[in-house]
Amino acid sequence: MVMRRREFLTLAGLAASSVLAGGCSAGGGAPGGSLRAAFGQPVTDLDPYNAGTAVDEASLIVKRLVFDTLVRREGDRLVPGLAARWRRQGDTTWVFDLREGVRFHDGTPLTARDVVACLKRTQEVKSAQSSLWVPVKAARADGDHTVVFETDGPLATLPVNLTLLFIVPGRLVADPEQKRRPVGSGPFRVTGFTPSTSVELARFDGYWSGPPALPGISMPFIAETSSAITALRNGDIDLLWPVPPDQLPEARGDGVDVRTVPSWTYYLTWFHCGRAPFTDPRVRRAMWQALDLEEIVGRLFGAGAERMRAPIPAGVFGFAEQRPYAHDPAAARRALRDAGLGGGFTTSMMWFDATGPLARELAQTMISSWAEIGVTVRPQSIEKAQWLQRLNSLDWTMELQTNTVTTGDAAFTLGRLYTSKANRMGYKNAELDAILAAAGRETGEARRRELYGRACAIIWDDAVGVFPAALTTAYGLRSELSGFTPAADNQPDLSAVRRG
Known part of the structure; x- marks a missing residue:
């Protein structure tokens, strides 16, 4: 295995930090004895009001500790x-x-x-x-x-x-x-930060509910999962998530426990619905019909994911199960002919590898399936910072990502992303706008659930995107840790963790 230079420096820094004296910090790092926790995505910015990272999962994990x-x-x-x-x-x-x-x-x-x-x-x-x-x-x-x-x-x-x-x-x-x-008021304060590499935190002794048990938290980003698993088994890090399902056997043992939780995190592929040829819902549906998602999700993820049945995971309030698109390449080719694209077309799809487990493999599998109906999709695997910039400026035609319903409520995802005013993927639907507006005003739980169910149906039937898999998050942690609770939103409360 070839280790990237940044990963070598990160792991070298972890090894050095393990010999620091308790309570002391060096070079803007976290104090000795700190929790060393590695999440699968890099942290690019800590400003709580940064436009590009307002709901970014990696940034939110740190923000909940600092603010x-x-x-x-x-x-x-x-x-x-x-x-x-x-x-x-x-x-x-x-x-x-x-x-x-x-x-x-x-x-x-x-x-x-x-x-x-x-x-x-x-x-x-x-x-x-x-x-x-x-x-x-x-x-x-x-x-x-x-x-x-x-x-x-x-x-x-x-x-x-x-x-x-x-x-x-x-x-x-x-x-x-x-x-x-x-500067925040959270249980930890920032002592060091290198974008996309590491975040270093120290305990805030003046925290209003009492200081946390651990002196600090160090959060390195280790891009290569196998390197991260090795660091976990060697004791160079204490906590790692998400562990891809195909690498769970490697993570277990040597003092490492694995805990899983059905998560509110899922894969989606959005189409830019304001850009041809994806202005035509027939084309979008054809792209979905080309995919055998039952086979793809089962083969890639096994017990680590389940096929999506709505544009939000089943554990989220407002979920309403939809009929899955049947795998039917012949119907997909007919739909493309009806849309005037009988000869197929060429497009592109962007993603960043650290978006979630097996992201590259999922992208390549879908691209191969689309090729069978005459659609050539150029892969664009890019750095996270560039992906965020392009996503938010609508500078793409197709994109693959994981998304997390951070609040556990459909309002966060359906009400935030799919309105015409939000314009997150060029999709505009006045009927959906009215339903989502009514759901946002509604105070009755049963009525809110009904309205979000209708919204699920519209988004699904219009094929605004493909929703392949809802993930089960696996956490690998050293057995000497206590107080850790797996979180469905991928944002566990690290301030509650202690040793022993």
Whole structure:
């Protein structure tokens, strides 16, 4: 196996860090005795309001350690974070009472005015989060410890959306230094960060709910999974996820436990529906009919994934099972002829390898299947930072990625990504817009479920993308760790982990 230079330096740094004295840090690294946790995607930016990484999974893992939110998710429940309690007054007013005595990492007190400034900044920056905050008309500070939100109609999802509003000092919301050395109020503070290579964190002893047990967290990015598994088995890292299903046997043993959880993470291939030939739903459906997803998913992932039955995973609120597209290459070729593409066509698909387990293999398998119906798809495997830039600027024709329904609610994915205004993949559908708007206003659970079920059907039938597989996330961890809980959103609470 050939090890990339960056991986060699990362692993060398891990080996060096293992001999640091407890409680000391070196070269901006994490203290000795820190948890060494490796996630399968690189962290490119730490600014909580960066447009490109607003919902980026790797960045969110770190942000939840460095910043606080008003509301937190624990399993299926929403629990108090910075807000000790909250209540709704009428249909359009929410009141959140903040904890007293909370301080940021720089020692300044956290107040309601900081929360208001952070909301305004989030609304100013156009990002993949933007549609979540459009219904919030205003926020105001009522004294130091009360924030009042006003919405343009009923908004049942405000508390769950607030699990994504990270709070920093109001004066720093636009400070460029937040990209590298951000100031938050979370259980850890940043001591070192090299984009796409490593994040180093140290315990914040002034944390409002008490400091975490571990002195710090080091998060290296190891691009080659086999190198990461070797590091885990050798004890150079303590935690690794996700472990690809085909490499689980390699991860087990030598003091390593493996834990799995059905996740809210899934693969999707979007078509740029505003760019020919994918403006025609017949072409999009033909691309889906060319794929034998039952065979592809079973062969590549085994027990590590299941074939998708809707545009969101089964464990997400709002899931409604749809009829799978049948594998029918002959029907796909007929559909292309009907669309005036009897001779096939050439297009391209972009992805980055670290998006998820077996990403390259999944891409190559789909590309081979499309070739059998006369569609040539040029592969574009690129770096994550470039992929994010192109994705957000709609500079692509097809793209493959994993996506995570971070909040566990269809509003986060369907309501955020598929509206005409969001314009995430050039798809516009007035009927879907109306359904999603109604779902966003609805407070009754049964009615919300019905509306999102209708949205699932439209997105599926219009073949806005191909939704191949919902993943089971496998975590490999050293057996001496305790307090670790696998998370369906791929963002486990690392602050709860301890040794022994």
